[in-house]
Amino acid sequence: MKAIILGWNRAEVIEIKTKDFDKHFLETRHQCYRIFPDGLTRMRVYKNGIEQESDEVIVFAENGTTPHNTQGLDYNNLALKTDVDLHKDARSDNSPFGRFKFWADTGSSIWKSVAPYLGLIIAGMIVAYAFLS
Numbered sequence: 001m002k003a004i005i006l007g008w009n010r011a012e013v014i015e016i017k018t019k020d021f022d023k024h025f026l027e028t029r030h031q032c033y034r035i036f037p038d039g040l041t042r043m044r045v046y047k048n049g050i051e052q053e054s055d056e057v058i059v060f061a062e063n064g065t066t067p068h069n070t071q072g073l074d075y076n077n078l079a080l081k082t083d084v085d086l087h088k089d090a091r092s093d094n095s096p097f098g099r100f101k102f103w104a105d106t107g108s109s110i111w112k113s114v115a116p117y118l119g120l121i122i123a124g125m126i127v128a129y130a131f132l133s
Contacts, residue, residue, distance in 0.1 A: 001040065002055055003033060007062040024083060033060050034080060039071045 003026050005012040014028055016035070026033045040056035059068045066075040114121070 002043075002057045003028075003035065004057055004059045005029075005031075005033070005062050006059065031063055033058075034065075034075065034083070036071075036073050039067060039069075039073050041069050041071070 001016040001021065003014045003016060005014065005028065012028070014026065016026065020026075021037075024035060026035050035058055040058050042054060043057045044054045045052045060066075061068070065077075065080065
């Protein structure tokens with residue numbers, strides 16, 4: 001299964017992994033695209049008149065909310081918001097941090113950005129302590 005995002009001067013082909021087939025949304029470049037299993041279209045790739053491969057795809061314009069071929073499915077904003085709410089309600093929170101997951105994720109991202117400079121920070125603190133005393 002693939003998603004194709006058509007931009008002004010490029011096309012991005014995204015291979016959707018098997019483990020992600022049950023997810024309803026695809027996020028790429030900080031944009032979220034709604035993927036319906038029923039909304040996929042069969043794409044056949046030919047080379048020199050011989051079919052090379054066949055796969056199911058959905059094609060979106062970049063930053064678009066509806067695909068090029070909707071297959072008769074409802075992509076309006078009300079249906080989208082309803083599905084987002086249903087998706088949030090159906091999601092299970094298996095995090096050991098529970099409702100503090102946001103703070104744990106924030107601390108983790110701060111640690112990942114500071115960790116490469118940890119040696120430099122410790123050395124600076126030692127030099128500062130030496131000058132002050």
